[in-house]
Amino acid sequence: MKELPHGLMQERPLQISSLLTHAAAFSPQRQVVSKTPSGIERYGYREAEERARRWAIGLSRLGVRAGDRVASLAWNTHRHFELFYAVPGIGAILHTLNPRLWEEQLVYILNHAEDRVLCFDPDLIDLVERLAPQISSVEHFVVLASRDAMPESASLTLNCAEDLLADADFSWPTFDERVAAILCYTSGTTGMPKGVLCSHRSTVLHALYAQSAVAFGLTPMESVLLVVPMFHAYGWSLPYVCAIAGAKLVLPGAAPDAQTIVDLIHQEGVSLATGVPTVWTGVFDNLDQTNRNLGPLKRALIGGSAMPPAMSRRLREQYGVEPVTGWGMTELSPLGSFTCATPEVNAMNGEARDAALYGRAGRVLYPLEVKVVLADGTRAPADGATSGDIWVRGPCVASGYYRGEGGDMLDADGWFPTGDVGVLDEFGAIAITDRVKDLIKSGGEWISSADIEKAALDCPGVAQAAAISARHEKWQERPLLLVVASRNVKPTREGIMAAMQAKLAKWQLPDDIVFIEALPLTATGKIDKKVLRNRFGDHLMNNKGGEEVLREDARQ
């Protein structure tokens, strides 16, 4: 179609600064609370917006121009929150860095992004001093601290954030909503991390749909504890969603322990807390030790990986807290789905309802388009059982990685292959059954590592489990199970195998089980299967225990 008549509506761009000016104007009392080494700091959204404007001037005086990259190497604090608005607010690009990455990766990323300014928390001074000689583009180092908390440095000239904050006589500029706003690198299976570059448009649209009642659905009555790091997929966009909603935002500072999390929940009236499963495991231990409960908490968002059923049950039954989860990735801005009941699901009996509601990664969120594609290119039926590759498309989905790394990431129709394998059910929910790269291809048949892990975790004495693909003479690949035993009950190889036989077909059973002390984790807290494959990939080449069973069953 050619030139169609346009609507007669205002051409106002969707800009990140407008989220905070809205909160400042209409939710001035609602607070941003920040735990720092010197104690709790708190202010209302009006002061937050004023400080963001003072940052904007300060950064400009430092020489930051629209289009420049400003890196942050920081935990969840109010100063980091201010950068989420100040940097994109002047048309520059906030580049959030994960302090837990390998230093080699941090050096690569800083050089690749050509960051001109590096803002960092004072406790990371040693890391920054080690990085500095290897990074060429950074001209200014800004410490996110008050003057009396500034660290010493023999090698670097440090700017104190509070000295940078100038007067607030400044108005947020207006520009095209497609202008770049935030850069966040994401680790792939192979090679160095790749950068996802969000625009103002995608960030604001995402905040709007994440604030839908079928997702975060926040109101001014809520208090949100952001345990998930703000450098991890934009802190699941909550620094923006809370501003739209006028919800209180509680930032727990550097690497909060379980005690801090439970204290903040009680002290700040937290109604929604977010974290990966290991965070919640730590919280449970703390509650057991202290005989406390979760007080005002209403919802626990468990993200980053699948929600363990026992964790979901305990939250509901012992603490009266509703567990919610979602699926997403940096490339999706990041949310793709969110737990939400439907009348059909609620009408099911107990266990079936739990599986349909808590056993999935949530319902797909508009405006994300999602399709599950089978090996033959057709779409999988929405039956909750047939798994396929998950493809997505939408205005908040990346179109390519920074500086073209990885080549074209979309197909001809604009779909992005997420690398996740999953199912879609008839109620609009998806479940992630595996990563494409974690599937095990045994003699032409696919075996899901997630299925094996789920069966293993139900065995008494299994604290953690990881299934990987190990090379095999006859079947090319066969599953190998790595288990971390619990402290109390010591499981045996035979006991676990016997228990798993009730849940898996014989050909899906792992060929062997290896007990290890701890599972290696990635910088974002997920099990690092790359490390496991490197270490145990040849384990079955010297060990053929499972072969007889296999041969028998593979004929089916």
Add this chain to the structure above:
Amino acid sequence: MKELPHGLMQERPLQISSLLTHAAAFSPQRQVVSKTPSGIERYGYREAEERARRWAIGLSRLGVRAGDRVASLAWNTHRHFELFYAVPGIGAILHTLNPRLWEEQLVYILNHAEDRVLCFDPDLIDLVERLAPQISSVEHFVVLASRDAMPESASLTLNCAEDLLADADFSWPTFDERVAAILCYTSGTTGMPKGVLCSHRSTVLHALYAQSAVAFGLTPMESVLLVVPMFHAYGWSLPYVCAIAGAKLVLPGAAPDAQTIVDLIHQEGVSLATGVPTVWTGVFDNLDQTNRNLGPLKRALIGGSAMPPAMSRRLREQYGVEPVTGWGMTELSPLGSFTCATPEVNAMNGEARDAALYGRAGRVLYPLEVKVVLADGTRAPADGATSGDIWVRGPCVASGYYRGEGGDMLDADGWFPTGDVGVLDEFGAIAITDRVKDLIKSGGEWISSADIEKAALDCPGVAQAAAISARHEKWQERPLLLVVASRNVKPTREGIMAAMQAKLAKWQLPDDIVFIEALPLTATGKIDKKVLRNRFGDHLMNNKGGEEVLREDARQ
């Protein structure tokens, strides 16, 4: 700023068709329920989307091209719902018409919009036959009925909607999100109605923010009864919001009476019902007569004008239903604010809380910018007391009327003067105190007609009240109060005056009170003050009862 780097996100336009394809894919079981003369019709969103696609082909075969206007003169039914998607879906413009307008206005609007197709409900055949000879652009008349419910017409060739519906082998086209989508004329104080032309972008953005938990906040667990007509400000956008949320949508057909409304609430598990205050008055009468309650209803949305306190109280105390309200206008797509509690408001004592929560028009919704401007051009403080002119700006606000009617509607900075007068409070809520045109300017002082009406409605025996500006020899304008007495208690002029003296300053009291049988209503159910001013505007020129009191007080 010049050429800034763009984010690397997909260029997917926000299109209305995507709302329905989302619901079809992920909420296929959730229903659209429609009351027609022959009974209840119901289908899931998948079938709704399929029928919209069949409409799209049917309209194309009828000759409708992108950019063409297709008018609807219809009540709330599933076929009207389908047009909300099918017409914009092919790049054409849906023009919703209010069947209750004066015929002269309908003729003007149809000719002004140059509609090529007119789709109408079968009960409106007589009206359409009268209009037809006066409208030149309409080539096709489509009746929104099944074949067996088709009316007869001696003068017109009628198409049956169900005959138009072709096969569904069609994909929604992709085009610029700024393309025009819906045209809705709005009545002003003077002259003929003017057209507001929404784009796909503004409609989808509005649906996203209206679905925020601080506004409609729907989930698939909800069932929404749309009593507000779909021709009135896009049915408050609920035909779109329900699709995003996967909520059930219940359409009550032509002019639903209170009995129908209460029946549908019970039969369809309605959790949210929408209507203007008079709808709820009728519902209360019906409940009194039948001794029923409101069963599954959780929220009652009272829109179109201020929520009467007695109505709000009765909903809460007698029926356990939470009353909510909002403020908006066609030019805002239409929602500008929505009732939402904050911790500060909830902490107030009973009456103060009620006033802050239910006595306002709700909190301002992102991304709408709102400012309240005093006569000297400065902004009114957000103190809940200082009233001024309400100006708005945002991506879902009109930039001008169709075909340039009324000239420039924005100031140099893009702000639109809404014509409403109101206050903003410290909790982000606004209250509309008057329309600019309904203010009474007495000897240089402004008097709010809304304040007088509120005081009058608290007097025993006053069923309805309207204050207007009447010409006055000495003070140019003075307030005149029109009262409809209740059936039971007969009030007197002196009794009302005495009661009002406790609530108003002497100079704010009306000069006279006139009892009338009924107040004239506009086509959208609001009190028609234009008619009252025409009839009673000279009333005080022969009646100077209040003058002595006035002279005394105006010296202050």
